[in-house]
Amino acid sequence: MPLTIRQYLADAHLRREEIDRFFDGEGNWARFDAELGYLLRSSMVRDGEDGCWTISTYAESGERRMGAFADRPCRINTYGDSFTQCHQVSDGETWQERLAAHFGEPIRNFGIGGFGVWQAYRRLLRHEQSDTSAPYLVLNLYDDDHYRSIDAWRLLRIQDFRRYMRDRAQYYFHANPWTHLRLGTNGRFQEMPNPYPSREALYRLCDPEHVYEVFSKDIIMNLEMAKRGGEHDRALVAEVADALGVRFRSSDPATAARVHTVYALRSSQYIVENLLAWAVREGRKVLLMLSYGFDLIDSACRGRPRFDSSLVVWLREHTIPFVDAWEAHTADFRSMRVPVEAYLRRYYIGGNGHYNPKGNLFFAATAKRALLDWVDPKPITYRGEGASAAELAALLT
Numbered sequence: 001m002p003l004t005i006r007q008y009l010a011d012a013h014l015r016r017e018e019i020d021r022f023f024d025g026e027g028n029w030a031r032f033d034a035e036l037g038y039l040l041r042s043s044m045v046r047d048g049e050d051g052c053w054t055i056s057t058y059a060e061s062g063e064r065r066m067g068a069f070a071d072r073p074c075r076i077n078t079y080g081d082s083f084t085q086c087h088q089v090s091d092g093e094t095w096q097e098r099l100a101a102h103f104g105e106p107i108r109n110f111g112i113g114g115f116g117v118w119q120a121y122r123r124l125l126r127h128e129q130s131d132t133s134a135p136y137l138v139l140n141l142y143d144d145d146h147y148r149s150i151d152a153w154r155l156l157r158i159q160d161f162r163r164y165m166r167d168r169a170q171y172y173f174h175a176n177p178w179t180h181l182r183l184g185t186n187g188r189f190q191e192m193p194n195p196y197p198s199r200e201a202l203y204r205l206c207d208p209e210h211v212y213e214v215f216s217k218d219i220i221m222n223l224e225m226a227k228r229g230g231e232h233d234r235a236l237v238a239e240v241a242d243a244l245g246v247r248f249r250s251s252d253p254a255t256a257a258r259v260h261t262v263y264a265l266r267s268s269q270y271i272v273e274n275l276l277a278w279a280v281r282e283g284r285k286v287l288l289m290l291s292y293g294f295d296l297i298d299s300a301c302r303g304r305p306r307f308d309s310s311l312v313v314w315l316r317e318h319t320i321p322f323v324d325a326w327e328a329h330t331a332d333f334r335s336m337r338v339p340v341e342a343y344l345r346r347y348y349i350g351g352n353g354h355y356n357p358k359g360n361l362f363f364a365a366t367a368k369r370a371l372l373d374w375v376d377p378k379p380i381t382y383r384g385e386g387a388s389a390a391e392l393a394a395l396l397t
Helices: 015-024 095-103 117-127 159-167 198-204 210-217 219-227 234-244 253-282 294-301 309-317 325-334 342-348 357-374 389-396
Strands: 032-034 037-040 042-048 054-055 076-078 134-140 180-183 189-192 285-291 322-324
Touching: 015 032, 042 134, 054 325, 076 117, 076 198, 095 357, 117 134, 117 180, 117 253, 134 253, 134 309, 180 234, 180 253, 189 253, 198 210, 219 234, 219 253, 253 294, 285 325, 285 357, 294 309, 294 325, 322 325, 322 357, 325 357, 342 357
Parallel strands: 076 134, 134 285, 285 322
Antiparallel strands: 032 037, 042 054, 180 189
16 A cells, blocks of 8 residues: 555654754754754754764854954855854864864854755845945755755655654754745745744644644645655645656656756755845855755765756856855865775764765865855965055964
């Protein structure tokens, strides 16, 4: 028998103690935010290379604590998910800190593990109206981030993590509902608020019937079920497929996966268009970075096609500046005579983790040239004698 939505959602509901711990508990990795679902707290978690504990601390304004040249003016702010946050390494081991040490100027890190492109963009808009604003803005797009932008409740899509969080890592509670995007029948995206913007609202997710009633009708839930060959609302999925111009056959899970991917990548195009228009109005400059996890770099090294080729083509056609870790890793791999598995162990933690310290150094080196060509004037370490006496005196005292 095909998997039913009710079966899939059977253990999806929350527990009141999980919510209470999220709001009241000590040592939680995340804290509640009414728009974005959650933000980060300072924490120490045993998730690093060789099983070490990693130290992540955050300033009052929200960015990860800076070390290199933190007392100097900051002109680059970075936004994104855990590959921006640099989850699973300690504060001084992030790619931002590597670049800051190399450039002789600080770089702020506003990354939040689990965020999608939309959530990172919304955080950018919030912080760039504050005292921590900067003229140069980096938005890092990790591979799953495109899909997260269209999740109303990401936790439904990551069953294994839900069980891990509940059974073994209670301090990791996050991925609760947030602001997200939805595609209308006219093919235009609609900006949706967080449907559960308070503690009391989250308590409603403790009711299995409420979860089923609401999310059995959700388009992303139905796409997930169609991808698994399970129960789904064929008419709902077909309507979205038509709006996207993508062929869908209810009996073919691969076509549902294609609809989901096109939906996600189109949402990122929408976000980038809005970000660039905002940047022009505000007099800011934007650089995009494309980053990828262990599995997709494995595919890249083996010469398999990339899932986001339509986005890459679109960025190039619109001459939008971006850094491409896919191309950087494939070129790096070709320069070595090692098996793919050995190559991946060089840069990633475990079988499906984030960059280790060496991986963040690689990503910093990948981004360096684009950043140098982007900022004006160049960092002081690339101006040398061209720096003013006042700049040198401030730097060296």
